[in-house]
Amino acid sequence: MLNTSSEFKNAMRRDQHAVNKGTILKSEGDETHARLYVEEGWLAASKSLEDGHQQIIEFILPGETYDPTAMNGKTSFLQIEALCDAVIAPIGKTAWARWLQEDPDLRKSERLRDLAAQARQSERMLRLGQASAETRVAYVLIELFIRVSEGGNQCHGKFHVPLSQQQIGDFTGLSSVHVCRTLRRLNRAGVIKTGDRMDILIEDLPKLAQLAQVDIVALRDEITTDAA
Template identity: 35%
Template sequence: MPLSTSDRSLVEPVFRRLNVLRPLSAEARASLEYAMVEGLQRAGPSEDVISEGDPVDSVRVVLSGWLCRYKTLEDGRRQIVNFIFPGETCDAHAFLLRVMDHSIATMTPAVYAEIKRARFETLVAGNPTLSEAFWCETLVNTAIQREWVINLGRRVAVERVAHLFCEIFERLRPVDMVDGNSCVMPITQMDLADATGLSVVHLNRTLQELRATGLIVLRERTLTIPDLEALQDAALYSSSYLQLYRRG
């Protein structure tokens, strides 16, 4: 049965992002489209898609909304260890392990596709470009984690928050979620604090400093970066780890 226009629109971010890493064949695209549409799931904000300790038997691909990976200490303190944006997978190869070692939650209403392990393995076995694209994404995610470790361990607060904003902006580009020098910023200061290892009070002071120096404008759930190069300089930021321009 042919896919509807709305179905194609919903899954388009996935192909925009994967094509940056590996050009997909028409056959690979068609196979993945049907698998995603068949497995559509919806979730409200602040819902766990999968929790630490859960068995893993599916691949989840985000179609809309913002999610995060996080760990929680016994006393309730939370550390966000990465964001997951439209077009990205939650766990492309996590099913190779027995259980999840972290949790994944929605930060906004979200739509995602859940592809069972057997179906996913058949997809990638029959489409080498698709297999390579998902492995490339896994490698990029590993690079992002290394950068976040540097962020938490060595960058000061202003550099830390500026770096996160640069990364968000760059990761939203391939899925056409950047409008000029602005992008959506639908998450709370608590989320930003948990992602940067700062208290909410310290995070708020840091945002005020970035605003005062004209590096960012944060208003009505929209982030505007008047001069991206200046913000990158302030963050000691290089986007090479995201592999966004690999094909070029």
């Protein structure tokens, strides 16, 4: 999905290292890398309030990159955590700047990535602020479904997300208890079928999209960088 120079890909392959589930990555201090590439596993970027409540701002899926930089190159303003065992590759600031300089394709794909990320955030804010629990949960299922099947992984509505209901709650702004109830209701209504530790099977995609209040085709266009 990041079809750029092979030098770029090779570099990312070179610096890979594994991180365990639950590890919190700190990019503060040295701040020598401009970007995080995820080869395997899921990460979450989150912020928290003093009272302990945390909001997951973004999930970072395999094959995606993320820029944890804050203003002025100071400490990162959000926390990045491995949601399961993962393999990541940090990309150095100077190398990144050089690639960006030299490779117009990379610049372009970066711009598309940014726009997609922003579109996703807008959709989420809309639902965070205005939608019911049912709509929020339906939406996250659809967003994740679209993202895991991006790049042509046909999976006929069956997929797995390495998230606890607590984490879905932190993403949707709901309590884990209410996430559970809402998922149960969707199950009972025959819209989805959930299996072990968040195995999802979407049984009635149109119905789910209606609950999420999205137009799937338009949404896929908006939030992914697929050329298709």
